[in-house]
Amino acid sequence: MATVAERLDVEPLQLWTGSVLALLVALIGGSLLFPRTVYDGFVWHFFWGPVQADANSAFCAIREGGATRYLYESAACSAAPEPVAYPGYTLVSEVGYVVILLVALSGLVFLLRALDLGTDRELFFSLLPFVFFGGALRVVEDVTDAAADPLIDYPLNTLLISPVIYFTVFGVTLAAVVASVALARRNVVDDYTRPLLASGVVFLVATLLFLLWSAVAPDGPGTFYPQVIVVILAGSTVSAAGTWWLIERFAPAVNAGTGRMGFVVIWGHAVDGVANVVGLDWMVALGAGPNLVPKHPVNRAIVEITGSTLPASVLAVTGDTWPFLVVKLVAATVVVWLFDAQIFDENPRYAILLMIAILAVGLGPGTRDMLRATFGV
Structure with a gap:
């Protein structure tokens, strides 16, 4: 069975590099064009936000108006509007x-x-x-x-x-x-x-x-x-x-x-x-x-x-x-x-x-x- 690279007639390294660049362009471009949806709602919410909350010993971190705020009480985190990021993984x-x-x-x-x-x-x-x-x-x-x-x-x-x-x-x-x-x-x-x-x-x-x-x-x-x-x-x-x-x-x-x-x-x-x-x-x-x-x-x-x-x-x-x-x-x-x-x-x-x-x-x-x-x- 032919590989993806063979069907597209490109070198595997070129295919890998192009795919990685396309993903980066999609994430970075989406974050710039739609910051609240792409960056706050996805990149920050699931990936960078938990790291920030953990690094600041916060119970959670929230994203408001393009800025990050840290909360140190469970009740405040539960009442906060999304996106809310907790230390750890989802x-x-x-x-x-x-x-x-x-x-x-x-x-x-x-x-x-x-x-x-x-x-x-x-x-x-x-x-x-x-x-x-x-x-x-x-x-x-x-x-x-x-x-x-x-x-x-x-x-x-x-x-x-x-x-x-x-x-x-x-x-x-x-x-x-x-x-x-x-x-x-x-x-x-x-x-x-x-x-x-x-x-x-x-x-x-x-x-x-x-x-x-x-x-x-x-x-x-x-x-x-x-x-x-x-x-x-x-x-x-x-x-x-x-x-x-x-x-x-x-x-x-x-x-x-x-x-x-x-x-x-x-x-x-x-x-x-x-x-x-x-x-x-x-x-x-x-x-x-x-x-x-x-x-x-x-x-x-x-x-x-x-x-x-x-x-x-x-x-x-x-x-x-x-x-x-x-x-x-x-x-x-x-x-x-x-x-x-x-x-x-x-x-x-x-x-x-x-x-x-x-x-x-x-x-x-x-x-x-x-x-x-x-x-x-």
């Missing part, structure tokens, strides 16, 4: 970010082709520390926001808030990739993945040391609950290992294409699931302060459905977040099954980038939730 914004992610991945394929990279699976593992780094860096903003005198104020703190932080981490990662490739091509190192992995570890360790300092320093904004991170890592490892055993025992074809990458993806999403279960239901039981609140629509929906369907006596024992872990494990397993050997043979760069992205959307938020609970922010 279903519309999450769909939009998925579209942006797919477009960005296509662009990255062209970049990797230009650098002659991405056909080996070692790239996936060398980027693993950067996924942890992204989640940990998001907690830096949580810590500074909890401080009496924040180290990073608005608007710079938006660089550490989703989804802008994804571009921040991408910029850091891209710089590390280019530098590592340059070292390899100048014969300073034998393999670019080694300095790439090392640089990711350095960024991650530096971020974790800052978070630890914020917890143990006098008058620091955080606390330190080591039992939380131990329970989350142990629970996610056991649940991922159990899922992997079932796959290897009863359906080995599921993992025929991904190999070790498949286990890492399942483990990353298990971290997200267990971090939610512990953070939302078991913080008090672990002696680690109050339970957190769900920020993603899927989390909230699962909590609401479970809370409304199970008896109170059952919820008192199990909590209402555990189905989220089941959903994460099942979804990750299905994704691993979809990535068969043929996909990696036909387009290894895109397949590996997709695997990294799928890992990031689970392990990134999971790392943030795990560290938020661990450091009490």
